[in-house]
Amino acid sequence: MNPRLRRCLNALLYGGLPLWGLLFVSCVMVRRPMFSPPQFTAGPMAGAQFVGSKECAQCHEEKVRSFGGATHSKLLAPGENAKNVGCESCHGPGSKHVQSGGEAGTIINPRQSPATCFECHADKRGEFALANSHPVLAGKVSCADCHNPHQGEMVIGGGARNLASMNDTCFQCHPSQRGPFVFEHEALRENCTTCHNPHGTVNAKMLKSRNASLCLQCHFQQQTATGQIVIGGRDHAGSLIRGTCWSAGCHEAVHGSHVNSSLRF
Amino acid sequence: MHLFRTSAPWALLLLAPCLAADDIVTRGTISVGAGGALQDGDRPSFQQIFQHRKTGYGGIEDFQLTSERKDTVFTFNARAMPGDDNYRLLARFEKTDKAYFEAGYTQYRVWYDGSGGYFRPTGTEFTVFDEDLSVKRSTLWAEVGLHTANHTMVKLRYERLGREGTKSSTFWGDTNLTGTFGGRGIVPTFYALDEVTNVFTFDIGNSALENAAWHVGARYAETTLDNRRHTRRRPQETADRIVTTHDDTKTDLFATHGYYQRQWGEKLSVSAGALITNVDSTIEGSRIYGQTFDPVYDPAYVRRQQRDEGYYDLEGTAELKQTVLNLNAAYAPSKHWSIRPSLRFENLHQESIAEFMETNIGPSPAFVAILEDGEGEHEKKWDEFSEAVEIRHTGLPNLTFSARGEWLQGSGNLEETRLLEHGAIVSIDRDTDTERTSQKYSFTSNWYAQPGLTLAAQYYYKVNQNDYEARRDNTPAGTSNRYPAYLANQDFETHDFNMRMFWRATPTLNLVTRYDVQQSKIHTGGEGLLMADSSKLTSHIVSQAATFSPTARVYLNANVNVTFDQMNTPAIAFVQHGDNNYVNGSLGCGFAAAKKDDFLVDASWFRASNFIDRSEFTQPYGVSMKQQALYLTWVRRESDRLIYTMRYGYITARDGTWVGRNDFNAHVVYGKVQYHF
Numbered sequence: 001m002n003p004r005l006r007r008c009l010n011a012l013l014y015g016g017l018p019l020w021g022l023l024f025v026s027c028v029m030v031r032r033p034m035f036s037p038p039q040f041t042a043g044p045m046a047g048a049q050f051v052g053s054k055e056c057a058q059c060h061e062e063k064v065r066s067f068g069g070a071t072h073s074k075l076l077a078p079g080e081n082a083k084n085v086g087c088e089s090c091h092g093p094g095s096k097h098v099q100s101g102g103e104a105g106t107i108i109n110p111r112q113s114p115a116t117c118f119e120c121h122a123d124k125r126g127e128f129a130l131a132n133s134h135p136v137l138a139g140k141v142s143c144a145d146c147h148n149p150h151q152g153e154m155v156i157g158g159g160a161r162n163l164a165s166m167n168d169t170c171f172q173c174h175p176s177q178r179g180p181f182v183f184e185h186e187a188l189r190e191n192c193t194t195c196h197n198p199h200g201t202v203n204a205k206m207l208k209s210r211n212a213s214l215c216l217q218c219h220f221q222q223q224t225a226t227g228q229i230v231i232g233g234r235d236h237a238g239s240l241i242r243g244t245c246w247s248a249g250c251h252e253a254v255h256g257s258h259v260n261s262s263l264r265f
Numbered sequence: 266m267h268l269f270r271t272s273a274p275w276a277l278l279l280l281a282p283c284l285a286a287d288d289i290v291t292r293g294t295i296s297v298g299a300g301g302a303l304q305d306g307d308r309p310s311f312q313q314i315f316q317h318r319k320t321g322y323g324g325i326e327d328f329q330l331t332s333e334r335k336d337t338v339f340t341f342n343a344r345a346m347p348g349d350d351n352y353r354l355l356a357r358f359e360k361t362d363k364a365y366f367e368a369g370y371t372q373y374r375v376w377y378d379g380s381g382g383y384f385r386p387t388g389t390e391f392t393v394f395d396e397d398l399s400v401k402r403s404t405l406w407a408e409v410g411l412h413t414a415n416h417t418m419v420k421l422r423y424e425r426l427g428r429e430g431t432k433s434s435t436f437w438g439d440t441n442l443t444g445t446f447g448g449r450g451i452v453p454t455f456y457a458l459d460e461v462t463n464v465f466t467f468d469i470g471n472s473a474l475e476n477a478a479w480h481v482g483a484r485y486a487e488t489t490l491d492n493r494r495h496t497r498r499r500p501q502e503t504a505d506r507i508v509t510t511h512d513d514t515k516t517d518l519f520a521t522h523g524y525y526q527r528q529w530g531e532k533l534s535v536s537a538g539a540l541i542t543n544v545d546s547t548i549e550g551s552r553i554y555g556q557t558f559d560p561v562y563d564p565a566y567v568r569r570q571q572r573d574e575g576y577y578d579l580e581g582t583a584e585l586k587q588t589v590l591n592l593n594a595a596y597a598p599s600k601h602w603s604i605r606p607s608l609r610f611e612n613l614h615q616e617s618i619a620e621f622m623e624t625n626i627g628p629s630p631a632f633v634a635i636l637e638d639g640e641g642e643h644e645k646k647w648d649e650f651s652e653a654v655e656i657r658h659t660g661l662p663n664l665t666f667s668a669r670g671e672w673l674q675g676s677g678n679l680e681e682t683r684l685l686e687h688g689a690i691v692s693i694d695r696d697t698d699t700e701r702t703s704q705k706y707s708f709t710s711n712w713y714a715q716p717g718l719t720l721a722a723q724y725y726y727k728v729n730q731n732d733y734e735a736r737r738d739n740t741p742a743g744t745s746n747r748y749p750a751y752l753a754n755q756d757f758e759t760h761d762f763n764m765r766m767f768w769r770a771t772p773t774l775n776l777v778t779r780y781d782v783q784q785s786k787i788h789t790g791g792e793g794l795l796m797a798d799s800s801k802l803t804s805h806i807v808s809q810a811a812t813f814s815p816t817a818r819v820y821l822n823a824n825v826n827v828t829f830d831q832m833n834t835p836a837i838a839f840v841q842h843g844d845n846n847y848v849n850g851s852l853g854c855g856f857a858a859a860k861k862d863d864f865l866v867d868a869s870w871f872r873a874s875n876f877i878d879r880s881e882f883t884q885p886y887g888v889s890m891k892q893q894a895l896y897l898t899w900v901r902r903e904s905d906r907l908i909y910t911m912r913y914g915y916i917t918a919r920d921g922t923w924v925g926r927n928d929f930n931a932h933v934v935y936g937k938v939q940y941h942f
Contacts, residue, residue: 025859062472069595069605074709075721078601079662081713104329104340105294118824120721120765122779122808126826126849129871131314131890138316140351140373140402159671161607161653163522163540163589173402173428175462175488176512180544180583180615182641183681186749190729190757201830202845202873202888204435208802209843210886213834217800218755219748220836221791229839232747233792240839243382243450243884248439248498249572252510258548258619258641259576261683261693261746265510265552 048093048106053086055098060087063150069161071154090116090149111144124199133200145173146198167192181256185263187218188255194218195254215245232262291942293330298346298910298937299323306929309396310918312376314892315933319397322348326937336361342369350374350401368407374399377433381453383923385880387444390926391452393497398455400430416473421466428460438498438508446881452497457558459491470524478526478536486518495558506554506568508575513549518542534595544585548619551577562624564634573626576639581619588612601660606653613647613677623685640684641693647677649701663713673703679749696737697750703729717769722762729757735792747792754790759783777810801833818857825850844887847873865898876922889921896933910937 158166301321379396438452470480707725832843875887
């Protein structure tokens with residue numbers, strides 16, 4: 001037998017004996033359930049049962065009333081298979097919450113943990129796990145800081161139904177990007193998400209790309225000469241090799257400038 | 266921290282009488298925890314990824330107290346975790362259906378790694394400041410609400426938002442220490458931020474009327490920015506110098522809004538809203554070269570180079586006036602159909618003017634400082650109409666359909682002027698008309714196929730078209746100030762689709778599968794040129810989650826995300842594609858080992874492999890990185906009230922892009938005691 005494999009087997013059999021023993025004893029002795037997060041194994045929520053959304057409306061009438069226009073209300077359907085879809089789809093079984101008269105900690109609050117949101121938005125779990133992301137997994141920022149699951153459009157600003165614009169959602173925490181600037185960057189009018197993915201990317205500052213391809217997505221133009229990369233009518237071949245467009249004094253004022261039309265600084 | 270210390274005695278004073286009375290039901294939870302890490306390697310990188318201080322943290326993780334009397338509720342919630350600088354103090358006193366008062370303070374710290382770049386052919390890298398950077402965010406607020414007899418709600422709130430500290434920047438400085446390859450921008454840069462916003466809001470409304478709801482509010486926000494960016498250029502060379510860009514802006518924002526909703530029968534609901542916003546800013550700032558941070562401008566600064574332009578004594582004002590009106594309806598002509606049309610109109614007018622002293626440098630070898638009075642002005646007018654219609658159908662059992670169309674038509678004008686030497690030289694005189702149209706069509710369906718099997722799909726197509734017409738433009742061809750007049754057309758087109766399946770394959774196995782695909786194209790037409798495909802973005806994300814409980818006492822959950830994300834550029838001869846691919850996943854297991862003891866095992870890993878070394882020809886960045894983490898957790902439920910938690914973790918991070926400069930290994934320990942009372 002391969003010596004390495006033999007060592008592994010020996011470690012598993014003999015080194016793992018305490019573990020096997022623990023497993024055996026606990027299998028015989030214990031009958032207690034474990035739940036995968038975001039459900040709770042213990043604490044005030046343990047053992048809660050589903051009560052239905054009508055119970056929630058007793059106290060949260062305003063939330064339930066406005067929910068009809070929310071993006072999440074599209075999940076509501078008639079039929080036997082969809083009968084449990086409602087408030088408790090995200091907040092978990094509510095019987096303990098109802099019994100306690102609405103005590104904090106007796107029901108899942110997705111504002112305090114994104115695990116509930118990730119149950120459907122599984123792609124966002126991966127994005128928030130990246131090193132360059134809003135610190136949602138660290139509990140410092142919540143999905144609900146930017147999204148309203150109970151009312152209107154899913155993003156707090158933007159769309160025809162909202163008074164506030166989508167960028168206002170970002171400006172509430174990033175006021176230095178609001179402007180207005182004497183020389184603005186038209187990309188901001190399109191959206192902050194032209195350059196950033198607010199959930200997270202592999203690149204610093206949640207940029208959608210770390211090099212000049214980010215800027216060239218809008219600033220590339222028809223090229224009429226070989227060996228050149230003309231941007232705004234000017235050859236940038238000698239500049240692009242040096243770094244990103246916004247490095248070291250070329251176009252630093254990416255959100256807008258009070259001094260230069262070329263957003264130099 | 267100071268605010269926390271000063272607020273705590275007041276909170277205790279509030280708390281004491283509540284606890285002392287006889288007819289009070291009091292309950293709550295207190296959790297005390299501490300953690301730390303033994304690290305080997307780059308500690309700022311550890312802090313950024315795990316958002317905990319490298320030297321450890323500990324304190325009251327959570328304290329919740331609810332005290333109820335017959336018609337009053339007092340809640341108190343606190344956290345005090347020195348080390349992580351994570352504090353929360355919230356007190357709320359509510360007299361049911363009468364009034365409430367709440368006040369609180371929260372604070373947390375976000376860590377950044379201030380690493381710069383790495384130039385592989387010569388192994389060039391720089392550490393020019395302590396890369397251990399962090400920003401403290403804080404919120405202090407007080408709010409009072411009153412309910413009148415007819416359920417009208419009046420609310421007053423004061424909020425103070427703060428952001429202070431240092432964070433990394435991607436505005437890297439340049440170096441010539443790259444052999445024969447020429448200059449490269451890899452020198453790290455950092456921001457020093459100090460931002461404060463004071464917000465006062467007043468809201469009054471009633472949403473408890475039988476067939477109507479209304480709301481009127483006003484908001485005043487005063488923001489003060491005192492932000493600096495420090496860029497080091499050509500360190501370890503004779504031209505070593507620091508550029509400090511200072512933004513000292515004060516903004517007053519005043520916004521009023523109103524909203525009215527009326528219900529006619531069960532079928533029709535109409536709402537209208539209005540928002541008027543005024544923003545007034547005073548602008549100050551500078552960009553000055555020197556040998557230290559925050560230098561005073563020195564025309565004879567000995568290390569000045571030819572392109573060391575900057576400015577000082579920037580003074581200006583900016584105004585923004587915005588009016589938004591919208592009208593929404595929800596009409597249900599039958600039980601299973603609903604139609605929701607929306608209209609929105611926005612008028613925006615903004616103008617700004619800034620005067621500054623521009624600092625230029627003459628040619629080598631004298632590098633004579635040249636000062637010019639400069640002035641920039643802009644005025645922008647913008648009108649935008651948008652319409653949307655959403656139709657929902659719920660007539661089939663276990664099925665939902667919705668379709669939505671959105672249209673936007675915007676038009677406006679931008680005038681920009683740049684003057685030098687008190688108007689003697691008009692370097693920019695531009696008048697640009699812009700038209701913008703947008704269309705978006707989306708479809709959503711959910712199918713609850715059988716108990717435990719749900720399929721959902723969403724698709725949207727969106728196209729934005731921007732047309733620019735430079736009515737007046739004095740910028741000569743081949744110069745650097747051509748935008749935005751240089752643009753003639755720019756179109757954005759996006760297809761986005763996702764589907765999700767939730768399947769309870771067996772009573773013990775839940776599976777969630779999700780696939781997201783998005784493709785965007787940008788077409789750009791420059792002045793006198795044909796439209797070019799300037800970018801193509803493609804993203805595929807496959808996500809799989811599984812939860813398995815083979816017995817009631819064990820759960821296993823696994824999550825995997827596989828992402829292919831590429832920003833394709835046609836300029837591939839000069840710039841590499843933006844590759845942003847990665848795989849990450851996690852595996853968790855919970856096991857009820859004894860009557861009082863649970864064991865949890867959590868593992869996670871991340872891998873990105875995007876680095877392509879084209880250092881000789883272009884900036885090589887593409888992230889290549891590996892991370893693995895394994896945590897073992899023991900939870901002991903000593904009683905219904907008392908729970909102990911102990912955790913040990915081992916983490917490794919390997920960074921290929923920076924050739925190991927950001928690598929680390931860490932042993933992480935954490936303990937918590939939780940008591941319900």
